[in-house]
Every structure is written in C-alpha cells, then in structure tokens.
Amino acid sequence: MTHTQLIDNIGELTTNDPSLGAGIGGRISGAAVVIEDNRIAWVGPASQAPAADERFDAAGRALLPGWVDSHTHLVFAGDRTAEFEARMAGESYAAGGINVTVAATRAASDEALAANLDRLVTEARHGGTTTLETKTGYGLTVADEVRSAQIACQIVDAVTFLGAHVVPAEADPVDYLALVTGPMLDAVAPYVTAVDVFCEAGAFDRAASARVLEAAGARGLATRVHGNQLGHGPGVQLAVEHGALSVDHVGFLDDADVAALADSWRGGGHGTVATVLPACDLSTRMPLAPARQLLDAGVTVAIASNGNPGTSYTSSMAFCVATAVLQMRLTIQEAVHAATRGGAIALGMHEDGWLDPRGIAQPRVGVIAEGARADLHLLDAPAATHLAYRPGMPLTAAVWRAGTRIV
Numbered sequence: 001m002t003h004t005q006l007i008d009n010i011g012e013l014t015t016n017d018p019s020l021g022a023g024i025g026g027r028i029s030g031a032a033v034v035i036e037d038n039r040i041a042w043v044g045p046a047s048q049a050p051a052a053d054e055r056f057d058a059a060g061r062a063l064l065p066g067w068v069d070s071h072t073h074l075v076f077a078g079d080r081t082a083e084f085e086a087r088m089a090g091e092s093y094a095a096g097g098i099n100v101t102v103a104a105t106r107a108a109s110d111e112a113l114a115a116n117l118d119r120l121v122t123e124a125r126h127g128g129t130t131t132l133e134t135k136t137g138y139g140l141t142v143a144d145e146v147r148s149a150q151i152a153c154q155i156v157d158a159v160t161f162l163g164a165h166v167v168p169a170e171a172d173p174v175d176y177l178a179l180v181t182g183p184m185l186d187a188v189a190p191y192v193t194a195v196d197v198f199c200e201a202g203a204f205d206r207a208a209s210a211r212v213l214e215a216a217g218a219r220g221l222a223t224r225v226h227g228n229q230l231g232h233g234p235g236v237q238l239a240v241e242h243g244a245l246s247v248d249h250v251g252f253l254d255d256a257d258v259a260a261l262a263d264s265w266r267g268g269g270h271g272t273v274a275t276v277l278p279a280c281d282l283s284t285r286m287p288l289a290p291a292r293q294l295l296d297a298g299v300t301v302a303i304a305s306n307g308n309p310g311t312s313y314t315s316s317m318a319f320c321v322a323t324a325v326l327q328m329r330l331t332i333q334e335a336v337h338a339a340t341r342g343g344a345i346a347l348g349m350h351e352d353g354w355l356d357p358r359g360i361a362q363p364r365v366g367v368i369a370e371g372a373r374a375d376l377h378l379l380d381a382p383a384a385t386h387l388a389y390r391p392g393m394p395l396t397a398a399v400w401r402a403g404t405r406i407v
C-alpha cells in the first residue's frame, strides 16, 4: 500500500524544472508538493493540490531540492589541525599532506572509519544534503582502498575510487601506477561507480593521469579529474578529452580550458561538468574558481563541499552557496542550481533510469519534479535568497530524503 504526504503553503518552491516555473530554478510561489512513498508524485499550485494521507504546513517558507554534494573525501581518520594552523600562518598547501591522513586512516579500525564517516554524513544531512558522493584515496594499498570503498558504499550514494590521489610515501611511482591501474582498480571496481585522479604537480602528471582514465574507461567506469587546483595544468583538457563526468577545483584556467569545457556541452550530450569548491579555495587561500566566467561561457557548473581533513573540513553546502553568491558573483538561483541539479549532473543522477556501471538503476535527484526521489530541504526563511543574505545562519528547518523526514 502506498503512503502519500502533502507539503503545502510553500512560500517559494525551487523545482529546478524549467517546465514548472520561472528561471533556472523553475520557481513557483504558493506551491505544494505531494510525495508518494519515496518519490515526488505531484508538484503545482497549492490551490490545486490533491489530498494525501498526511499534511505538512510549510508556513510560507522556501523549499528546495536537497543539496547534491558531488565531491567529498569522507573516509578518513585523524585531522590536520596543525597543518591548517601553519597554512593560516603563511605556509602554502601541498599535495604531500595527504600522506598524514593516509597513515592515520591505515591505522584505524574498520569500525572507527565507519563511525567517522557516519558522523560526517549525519552532519551533512543536518545541513540539507540528501545525496553524497565520497572518494577513497586515504588507503593507497589494495586492502585499504577496498575497505574504504566497502565502508563508503554502505553509507553514501556514490563512491569514487581515488587510488591515484598521491603516490604513497613507501611506494615507487612506476610500480604504484601499475598497481592503481591494474590489481587495485580490479579489486575496488565492484564497490565504485567512478574513478578519479589528482592531476597536479606533486601528484600525477598528464601521462600518468591519462593511464588512470584509460584503465577506468576500459572497465566501463565513469571518470572524474581533480584538475587545475594549485596552478595551471593539463587536468581540464585531459578530463574533456576522456569524456570525464566532471573536472573539479578548476581554479587556474586559461581561455582554451574554458572553451574546451563549453564545447563539451555542444551537441546535446553529457559534457564535462566544472565543479567548483569554494570552501576549499578559501581554506587553502587560493583564488576562487572562475564560476561566473564558466557559466557565461555555457559550461555546466556544480558546487560541492570537498569535505576532507586537509583542504576543506566542512560539508556545509549552504556556506559554499553563500560564498558562490557573495564572492563568485553567481545569482542565488545559479548557485542553488549548481549545488543541486549541477551536482546531480556531475554524478550522472539527473535522469531516470541511469544504470551505474554495476547495472544498478540510480534515482533522479537534484529536482523537485514527478518521478524524482523525494529529497527536500525546507528553509527557515521565505526565500532561498536568505542563504546568501543571512550567511552562516542555521536556516535548515526540515529535510526529507527518499520521502522520509530525517531532520
């Protein structure tokens, strides 16, 4: 038997469905939503809403899709407070700090890793996040990468293999690349939907990164790239050439990079999403990624938290959205869209019926439209604009994930 819930008296509804309402956010005022079990069954003006088993009065507040955080690294142990303090005192961020977390993660029990991931996911949910990707990448042995992926796939929506994060301290670079593109990838593949590589000075160069992406493609896995984070490099071009779902960080771009990303979206297919990570840019004292320029060029942009203990120890998507509006010069509608539907596109979870590489059908997220998973975020505010207008305030009033109220 089905169970229906009506949420009505919604002051401002952001649907992300242009056929339902105005602008990029498909906004409707005076709206209602009906949930049937775990899916959205109806969206429209409150005056026309059908009856339901239960009613929730939104009291004129703003309702949006739950955040889709498409880039995190939450399977880890320990923290890097000392490194952060040194950075605030003038040190610059370098890829080598990752090995500190690798040592702590390897030393942790399975239970401790799962409990820490659970704690971080709960924090994210309390801030309105309903879809979470996380990466491996703090294990860097076959056994430690497999257990990271196994733990993660029981808790989050999408797991990405990041064995190519750095060459671990004890390994030879040539041998490690062979491991990561061969036996390690084969062992982790059943638990992940995508493969990522940190293409950067101090991590993996263009040729090594290309081998990682080719190995992933040969196994039918989607790809992502950490690119152009610490300086200009080949990451963006490589991502586009390999048809990666996303290239993330994108802080240092030239005109050719922006053009390549824009071209990837011409012709109607799935291009390469540019994922900006504003909390990471601030925490590493790097220039903010040029999200305004990317949107103006026609690139699909996602906003994600990059939650991790090194460069961005936060899962607050509201903070990222506020920064994108206040400092990257996105409109509130553009920023909310990038943090919801943009993330869904980056994960390949924006359409019904998408089968992940394991053949498992993924739900459609990042929109409030009939058939999508019922992931909703009610703000204690009359409009989404308050996310930037009242930065840092605890505006999450309620969260539903797959039709169940979780906050």
Ligand SMILES: N=CN[C@@H](CCC(=O)O)C(=O)O
Pocket: 073, 097, 098, 101, 198, 226, 229, 280, 306, 308, 309, 310, 311, 312
């Ligand atoms: N840049 C590579 N990986 C992470 C940082 C990981 C770390 O420093 O622990 C990032 O996305 O910023």
Ligand SMILES: [Zn+2]
Pocket: 071, 072, 073, 226, 306
């Ligand atoms: Zn990252």
